[in-house]
Structure formats: structure tokens, C-alpha cells
Amino acid sequence: MKVWVINAEGGIDGLQMIDRDIPKPGPGEILVRLKANSINYRDLSTIKNAAARGIAGERIPNSDGAGIVEDVGPGGTAFKKSDRVVGTFFQDWLSGSIHEGVMASALGGPIDGLLCEYALLEERGALHMPDHLSFEEAATLPCAGLTAWHCLIEGGGARAGQTVLLLGTGGVSIFAQQIAKASGIRTILTSSSDEKLDRAKALGADVLINYRDCPNWEEKVMEATDGRGVDLVVEVGGAGTLEKSIASVRVGGRISLVGILTGGQMDPTSIMRKSITLQGIYVGPRDMFERFNAALLQNDIHPVIDASVEFADAKEAYRMMEKAGHFGKIVVTI
Amino acid sequence: MKVWVINAEGGIDGLQMIDRDIPKPGPGEILVRLKANSINYRDLSTIKNAAARGIAGERIPNSDGAGIVEDVGPGGTAFKKSDRVVGTFFQDWLSGSIHEGVMASALGGPIDGLLCEYALLEERGALHMPDHLSFEEAATLPCAGLTAWHCLIEGGGARAGQTVLLLGTGGVSIFAQQIAKASGIRTILTSSSDEKLDRAKALGADVLINYRDCPNWEEKVMEATDGRGVDLVVEVGGAGTLEKSIASVRVGGRISLVGILTGGQMDPTSIMRKSITLQGIYVGPRDMFERFNAALLQNDIHPVIDASVEFADAKEAYRMMEKAGHFGKIVVTI
Amino acid sequence: MKVWVINAEGGIDGLQMIDRDIPKPGPGEILVRLKANSINYRDLSTIKNAAARGIAGERIPNSDGAGIVEDVGPGGTAFKKSDRVVGTFFQDWLSGSIHEGVMASALGGPIDGLLCEYALLEERGALHMPDHLSFEEAATLPCAGLTAWHCLIEGGGARAGQTVLLLGTGGVSIFAQQIAKASGIRTILTSSSDEKLDRAKALGADVLINYRDCPNWEEKVMEATDGRGVDLVVEVGGAGTLEKSIASVRVGGRISLVGILTGGQMDPTSIMRKSITLQGIYVGPRDMFERFNAALLQNDIHPVIDASVEFADAKEAYRMMEKAGHFGKIVVTI
Amino acid sequence: MKVWVINAEGGIDGLQMIDRDIPKPGPGEILVRLKANSINYRDLSTIKNAAARGIAGERIPNSDGAGIVEDVGPGGTAFKKSDRVVGTFFQDWLSGSIHEGVMASALGGPIDGLLCEYALLEERGALHMPDHLSFEEAATLPCAGLTAWHCLIEGGGARAGQTVLLLGTGGVSIFAQQIAKASGIRTILTSSSDEKLDRAKALGADVLINYRDCPNWEEKVMEATDGRGVDLVVEVGGAGTLEKSIASVRVGGRISLVGILTGGQMDPTSIMRKSITLQGIYVGPRDMFERFNAALLQNDIHPVIDASVEFADAKEAYRMMEKAGHFGKIVVTI
Helix, strand or coil, X not given: CEEEEECCXXXXXCCEEEXXXXXXXXXXXXXXXXXXXXXXXXXXXXXXXXHHHCCCCCECCCXXXXXXXXXXXXXXXXXXXXXXXXXXXECCCCCCCCCHHHHHHEECCCECCCCECEEEEEHHHEEECCCCCCHHHHCCHHHHHHHHHXXXXXXXXXXXXXXXXEECCCHHHHHHHHHHHHCCCEEEEEECCHHHHHHHHHCCCCEEEECCCCCCHHHHHHHHCCCCCEEEEEECCXXXXXXXXXXXXXXXXXXXXXXXXXXXXXXXXXXXXXXXXXXXXXXXXXXXXXXXXXXXXXXXXXXXXXXXXXHHHHHHHHHHHHHCCCCCEEEEEC | CEEEEECCCCCCCCCEEEECCCCCCCCCEEEEEEEEEEECHHHHHHHHXXXXXXXXXXXXXXXXXXXXXXXXXXXXXCCCCCCEEEECCECCCCCCCCXXXXXXXXXXXXXXXCCECEEEEEHHHEXXXXXXXXXXXXXXXXXXXXXXXXXXXXXXXXXXXXXXXXXXXXXXXXXXXXXXXXXXXXXXXXXXXXXXHHHHHHCCCCEEEECCCCCCHHHHHHHHCCCCCEEEEEEXXXXXXXXXXXXXXXXXXXXXXXXXCCCCCECCHHHHHCCCEEEECCCCCHHHHXXXXXXXXHCCCCCCEEEEEEHHHHXXXXXXXXXXXXXXXXXXXX | CEEEEECCCCCCCCCEEEECCCCCCCCCEEEEEEEEEEECHHHHHHHHCCHHHCCCCCEXXXXXXXXXXXXXXXXXXXXXXXXXXXXXXXXXXXXXXXXXXXXXXXXXXXXXXXXXXXXXEEHHHEEECCXXXXXXXXXXXXXXXXXXXXXXXXXXXXXXXXXXXXXXXXXXXXXXXHHHHHXXXXXXXXXXCHHHHHHHHHCCCCEEEECCCCCCHHHHHHHHXXXXXXXXXXXXXXXXXXXXXXXXXXXXXXXXXCCCXXXXXXCCHHHHHCCXXXXXXXXXXXXXXXXXXXXXXXXXXXXXXXXEXXXXXXXXXXXXXXXXXXXXXXXXXX | CEEEEECCCCCCCCCEEEECCCCCCCCCEEEEEEEEEEECHHHHHHHHCCHHHCCCCCECCCCEEEEEXXXXXXXXXXXXXXXXXXXXXXXXXXXXXCCHHHXXXXXXXXXXXXXXXXXXXXHHHEEEXXXXXXXXXXXXXXXXXXXXXXXHHHCCCCCCCCEEEEECCCHHHHHHHHHHHHCCCEEEEEECCHHHHHHHHHCCCCEEEXXXXXXXXXXXXXXXXXXXXXXXXXXXXXXXXXXXXXXXXXXXXXXXXXXXXXCCCECCHHHXXXXXXXXXXXXXXXXXXXXXXXXXXXXXXXXXXXXXXXXXHHHHHHHHHHHCCCCCXXXXXX
């Protein structure tokens, strides 16, 4: 089988497609024939900083993939051949709060990921795909989709009638927009592109702010909330936007902090003065993924796929991610 | 002004329309010209069991009313003349958990209610009506509407993708259906009438069960949830249905218990064996009402009014409630 | 090795000690040489109602045991030979909320228990014993100890300054007393024996009620809380006491419902009227057990062992449980 | 009566003692004869930055005071003459989450405080003192005491068996130590003084770190938690210590952020990477104060008073606060 691997020197150009033997599933494992991957900023960052993240040998990148069960390990009952499945970002985080122990089980980082034709997954590290989704759509769920759900609903506690601030039109923000719309939650969404704002409006975004036209966009947020501020921010932008997010949230409000931050510093004074809760969120556990899938199915939500490239052209997907001009998700078909 | 009062002997026939002076608002009070009331089963029960509930003199019934601010007490700033307002069920429950202290402030029971042309309300016991609602619609919110919101969302913790069981088509159940629909929550709704089931379907109910045709309807609920049971029941029926509700809920699930129960007994064994949480819910605090109103406005929800009678014919409204054949709410226009 | 097994006909007298081969641990398993068991009412009930619970063949009883790791399955790293370990009641409930899937993994019911000289446990179904405890003490934790912790702290949310009602002096109630004392929580404890009340007082119980002397003991509870009622009841007594517990709890309070109920019926009206939360609790997950163990260690809590019998005399332990006159826990040494 | 007021130019030296008439309580108010105040860093900061905080005229400083009810406004029933009472920091925050509306009701900032012989308080802005406390002790509760309780218990969710990091020996940290001890919570406490560490040890602190001897004290914290990190930090030190606190907390842990920060910047990356929750906490509502008082009474906790000065020498109390060398609280007797 063909697999893509990260090169010791790192970088998109260093990615190599090599051959490996198709593995046999042991007890508790399944062999999955991958049909699609999606790309996250974290995957790009891992490729570019492989050495710094302790990746030495030939590591397969990408946390997110969906495919078909090809073989089931001895005694396995959770899945059968031909089942359509999607992997979990953390193979070992089943439920409950995050803890140190799950970190080493993240696909496409400390262990091999899914940019390959076949992969072994733990039975407990895979779920049945929602029936209404294609492989490409399901492949967008494990990292960006579940993160958005966690930020907004199970971590953020947002509900109908609340107002949430979403930053930009990357994978997490667009998922959050779709979940919010289905949940009766009002959204304020920012972008530097009027064309993207139009697309977000079509997804139900209630208030649209072009931050290029309006550098003090936190003032627009306050106007749109009658001077009160939003209940929740899904903060994907990093230190550059965090201070504006803090200025945009109401007294007693919440910020879900997510994604690979661009660095920079922030002043914590306002967090205290406004009694804000700033919660770091890192994907989520398996049982939360199941609840998220139920929400997608019930509300017939289809992930927004901005671009799709062939397996052989996978480098192109990372270059798109690098340019950061996408709306929703970039996928690789296998 | 004209006011309806409960007679010492109780009962619908004992209700009397009498004259009283229009009162003057003191500090912290507003005078409201009522435009509409809605009727709850609790109001009927109070009228029929007045003596047993310690009501001796001429007590104005009804907890739920909406109207126009006619006068503001000295120093009042929260409202101004002509504001459209709705009262809160408990005049003294502002926020936080319920406690004994709020019980004596329930309108239309221990203190006078709103079936009258003018009434004094505490400033803290009134809210601005949602802009998109008529007086009749707003008058349905304080008891049945807020109870449904509390049962489903803030007490019940339901969210998109979960499945909720609703019993019948009374005020609370129909509100719960509307809130669930707006929140991406799947519903299973029971009724003895196919015509009412059709109306519920039009409101978005996902699974409809005629419990007359299907006395073991808990089995239908299990089928509709792949043998798992619902996440939440909004239990309005009382002891008669409670055991079926317990049979219908999943392991670890929840039952929001509401309304004036019809009596009867239940066996608590299954609550323990299935690790069910059974939570008694009694309307809700003022700040929860504000959050509920925001959800109604954001999702353009209009309460379902089944019948509307004139102030002079108020007895007729209670007779309709007694027959229990309604779908949604019964209102009185003033 | 010697193992006790439940006889098809059930009952204490039907228990038989037989020989079995010592098993070999497979991947993910450990072999434990048991040093102690503790007995719960559920174990007695299983023995007496074996057929009704679907137990056909020779089933080893008892959920609770502690011992020494004798062998580790291939690839196992969580434990090593000679580690002192205690099993978890549900071998498959690791964290998060309870769900149907864990039920079949309860030791000493649907699968073999620990009244034997050696047993295989899942690695994920065992924990290191707290350092300060003996095997006998550790053997009391998995069911009664963790249940008390769940009822009081993680499910009940009790904290310093609250008042909790404990019923009787069985295993769960005495554990709850010890946890409450260490957590700054005030307790009211009932018993029919002044001698046991004295022993409870020595453990720090704040208010003691002899329910034989005072059949309307809920009135004493109200007096002891200035007419307000307790914040939480750990309800182990069943339907017979549940109505008194409901009368004893404050408006908005909570009842943790636990144990094998003695049957009977209850009227749910007061649950609604007082906005009570009644939560069925069934032991708890593995990670909660770890948190409980940390609390025991930090506060140097030693479980109260009322009686200890030899392995060969195990029937005697069940007979003591049947008489229900114990204070704390009954253990079997192996 | 004598009152201290803040001078327009600000600063401790600008404080003036002047005469005012003793006011008469209106409806819903009580007149309190103050017996003691306590000083918080916030009071010092207000005095020194009066103009920047919009204080123009003669404003009485200090949020925290206890005394005797001297007179009750018309119709008042919550208190009677001679009752021993303590004020609440926010006169208008009764229960539920913080919101913008309560900010203007903070004593000793936007409105007059309690460094005076007599003051009017809202009935809803006062509580009965815990019976076991003196006026000096009760005067320490409203800001520092309640903040510590909120940070540790109701906001922080700490419970028996968890480990909490406390920074320094100021009022909040020492209250947190006392509450933790009573609640079975393990503490790690830092100070630059071995003498203060000894005093903290006498209060039950489990692990003591002299941060002057050990500048990389976060490493000591990790050692003391077997490399895992603490469950909770009560962060009073500001940006200077925040990065070390973040390094000291476990994956999925929590930081309660409190106090007037010393400025500076922080890097939010670790908050995301370790899934930390950073919650700004600003005192707490009235009903939380009642629950805190119950915990003090049940556990016979007496606040630690480091120094006590006379009313006439009040400036001296602020100078002590400025030197920041205290252990626990500084009070003013009146």
C-alpha cells in the first residue's frame, strides 16, 4: 500500500509517498481502507515542525480520516467488514475530562496518522459514520468538527437565544456556524472577505463583520449586542485576536480557546475584571463525538468542503492550508 | 376597575366579577393595565381547591398576564409608561436556585393574580415583552412557557441530537416541542388524538404515538430509539404516566417532573437501577425568563394559542381547561 | 484454587466451595491473588435470587476484592507482580456517565466475582490500593465506598457547611459519615440503636436520631435544620423511608437514591412541589474511584470494619448481612 | 458621626476624617453602627487611583465592615435593632452569575464604603454574622473570605483529595488554606518567608515552598504532585506568577484568577495545549456568602487577623497593606 510520510527535515516538500505492507489487525483492532482525509492547521504545523515535536522516523501525518472496515481483529464485535467508519483524534480518550494519559494517542503526531491507503485503528478509536454523510464529509469531523461542538455546546454551554462570536471562516468556525444555526444560537462572524461573509450569511450567520474594513471590530460586536457583549467566543485566532475577543464578551461570559496559536502575549487583567472564563479546548472524547454525530444526523448537517484533492496530490492540500484562504474544510480523497 | 375573584366555596361557578379601586404604585412598583391572561391547570386547581390552599377572602386568580405600564412608582427607572410588559410567576425569584422564600410570592395563589383590568407588579416581578409577540402570546409565557424551557434546556440540559419524550399537547408540551425544534432536538410526542398528532407533526415533532391505539407506548419509544430510551422526558402527566416514562428513558437519563400531578403511587426501584435523575421543576427565576425570551425572539417562536375568550367570559376558559382537550394555550383577552 | 460458587437453587446454604484451575492472564489482563473480600447487600440479594437474575451455572459471587498481582498478561504495563490492587465493580465503566453498555461488566453478577483465591481482572478494571490501607480495608471500597462518595460528593455536590441526612449505619452510610467529616459537611444520622448512634457520634456525626424512639423522625430533622430541611439525603433505605426523606429535604434539595430497595410505593407529588432532585446512583466509574482513593489517602480515612470472617466460613458473612445488624462493613479474609 | 473620605488627589495621605450627619434608613434599608472594617488590596488601589476610577467627591472607602443594627427602615422585617450584621461587597448581587448590573453597587468604589461610624445598607446587602465570630473577624469576610470560597469551592469545584496551589499569605490565600483544610483538600503554599511558611503549616498547609530559595518553584509543585500538576490554582499574584501557575496545573486543570493584577503579559498557548480553564472571579453573590458562612460556622473557622488598628489610625492600615508583609487580614476597629 501507499502511505505518505513526514520527512526528518520537515516541510511540505519533504513529504514522501512510500510503500508499506498492509498490516493485520490484532485483538481489539480493525483494518480500515481509507477513502478520505481532511487537513487541519495542526497537521500542517506538525509537518513543518516535525523535529521540534520529536518526530524522528517516517511518520504518517493527519489525524482525520474515514473509510471502510476491511478486516476485524480476533474476537472483535464492535465492527464488521464493510462498515463505514471514522477515526477518533485521540485513540485513547473515551469519555470524561482530558488528562495527560491521552496525549500520546493522537493520530498523526506521536503515532502514525491516516494519510495512507490502509490503517489499523483501535476498535475504541473508531465510530460508525453518520448515515447521511459521504466519506469526504465524515473525514472532516474528528478534529475540526468535534472541536467546534466542544467549544460551542458541551464546553461552551451555548443554547438557543445566546449570541456567539465566531472568528473567520476556517473549519472550526464554519462548523460552529452550522451547529449554532441548528441550535437556535445567534452568531456574529468576522472575515476579511465580503465574499466569504456572504457565504457565511447563507449558512445562517446573523451579524457579519469585515474586520479589514473595521479594525476595531470589537466595537461592532458591542453594538450588535446592545452594549452587553457576546455570551461566548470560539477563539481560533490566537493572541492577535484574543484581546479583542475579551473586549467583545459580556461580564461573566466565556471564551473557548482552540487551535494552534500564532504566539504573542495577552494582558490577563480583563479576564479577572469581567469575570470571564477562558477555557482551552483540545478536540474531545469518543462519547462526545457520538453525541456530535447524533446532532449532525438529526439536523441533516453536511460539512462544508471548500476543496478536494487526490491522494497523489496531497502536498497541494497542505499548500492550500498554508495560504489560509479556505472556507470550511480541505479534503484529500484516497 | 373590574376584577375576577375566587369564592370561598371554590369552583368555577363561584368565580365573581367585582369592582375595586385602581391602586397607586408605591416605590419599586408599577401599575399595569392588563391586556391578556393565559390559563394554566394550576389556576383551575387553585379555584377548585381554594380553601384547601388557605385562600379565605376574595383572591384574584391567574399567574400569567401581559399588559401596558400605566404608571410607575416613585423613583422607578426599570420601566416607563406605555412599556409592554409581562409578569413573572414568582414575584420574588430573581435568579439562582429555588428556595422556600419565593413560594409566598406566586401570583394567583398566596397573593392576588392577574385576572383583572389593572394590577400592581414589583418592578423586579415584570419583564419587557419580546418584541415579536402580541399580548395574548406574551401572556402564555410566565408559567407554561418558562416551565417548558426550564424542563428542557436549563434543567434538562437537552441539546441538538438528543431525543426527548413529550406527553400530550398541553401548554408545556407544545412549548417544549417548539423549543426543541428550534434547538435541533429530536422529539417523540404522545396524544390520544390523531388530529392533534398531525398538528404536532406540523410543529416539527419527529415521532408521533397515539397512546390510545398503543397502550404500551413505552415500547414504541424504545423502538424509536433503537432500544436505548430517550435522553429526557418532560413529564406532565403525573403518577399515571410516570412509570411508563421511567421505562422510556435511557440508563443515566433524566425526567423533568412538572405540573399538578393527578395523584397515584410509583415504584422508585427503576430510578436507582437505571441511574435516572428525576427533577421536580416549578417554573423558574426571572433571569431564566429573560434567557427564554431571547430564545423566542432569536428563533421567531410564537406560542400556540388554541382558544381565546373575552374577559367577561373568563369562566369559559377554565371550563375548557377542565375538559383538557386543548392543544397549546387558552387565553383571556382583557 | 478454591472458589465459592452460587448454586442454581440459590440461597446462602446453596453456596459451594469448589476447585478450579488458576487461569492465565491474556493481553490486557492481570492475575490477582485475592487477600480479602467485602460483602454488600447486593451480593446477598444475588445469591438469594440467582435464577431470577439469569444466573444459571456456577457463578462466583461478590464484587469487592483486594489482593496482590501474581502475573501480568502479555504486553501489560499498568501493573507489575506484587502490586497491591483493588478491583472495580464495573470492569468496563472507565469514566463519564453510566450507560447500558457497562451493566454486563459488573463483577459477581453477570460475570464471575471475587470470592476465590485467584481471579483475572482487566487491567482497566483494577487500581492500585491506597498506600495507607490493609487488604481488608481496601476490599470495602469498590461498591459501598465509591457509592457513598458518588452520592455525597460527585453526584450529590455536598460541600462544607451543608447538612446531609444519613440513614442507618450500613456500609454506605458509615462511609458517607467519614467522607462528610473530612469534607466539613454536617451530618444527621438515624439508627434504631443508641449504641450505634454513639459509635456514629465518635465518627463525627453531628445530630443523632433514634428512629425507634422517634417514629416521626423527619420532624427532628426539620428541627435540627431550623425548619429548612437538609441539603442532601443519602437514601439507602428504600421506599419505606423515601417519603420521610422527601419530607426531610429542603426546597430545591437533592436525594441520592442507592442500594437494593425493599419495594413499596411512593407519591411523587412532593418531588415536584418542593423542586427536589432524586438521583439514582449505581456505584461509579474507574476515574471517580481514583479520586475517591485520593480523598481517603489525604484524610487518612480507614474504612470501618465491623466483622471479619475466614474464607472457609464465607457463608457466615452473608448471614450477618442478612441480620442487618452491622455497623460499617463485613469482610472475608482469604 | 466621623467618616473617612478619599481625597480628590488620592493617596493614603490624602485621606481625611470628616463629620457627617447620621442618616435615617428608608424603606428596605438598615442603619448599621460599624464596629470593624477589614482592608483589601482593592481598597488601597482605589484610594491611590481615585481619579482614574471616576471618584470625584468625598467618597468613603472600604467594602468590608461589620456592626450592629441601630435602626430599621419602615416595613423592614429581615433585621431588628441590635442584630449583628456584615455587609455584602456588591449590594445588588443576590444570586446567580455575575452581570454588568451589579458593578455599580460595590461598596467603597462607585458608592460609599464602610470606613465610618454609621452607614446605611440595603437589607438585601447585609447578612447576620456567623454566631462564633467577633466583629473584627466578621469584617474580614465580605471580600477576601468570600473570594477565597468562590475560587476554591463554588467556582473552583475543589473537593477532598484534590491538590490546590496557593500563592503567598495574603487574605485570600490564608482563607483558602483554612477552607481547604476543613474540606479535606491538600494544599501547596508559596511564600518568600520561612516564618510565614511555618505559620501556614500550623494552619494545615501540606507542602510549603519558599519561592525566594527556589525561583523555579513550579518544578517543586510538579514534584509534589508526582509530575501531574495541581488540580486548581488560586492565582492572586498576577501576570508575574500566572505563567508559573499555568506550568503548575495539570492537564485539564483550573486556575481561579483573582485580585488586582500587577500588570504584565502572558502567553495563552499553554492554556489551550493543556486544556486549562482560567476563570476570573470577582467576590460573589449574597447567597454564596450565606453558604460560606455556614461552612465557617460548621467548621469553627476563625479568620486570621494579622494586625488591628484603631479607627483614628486607619491610614496606618493602608500603609501595612502597601508593604504587603502581612499574613491573613488587617482590620480597623471602630
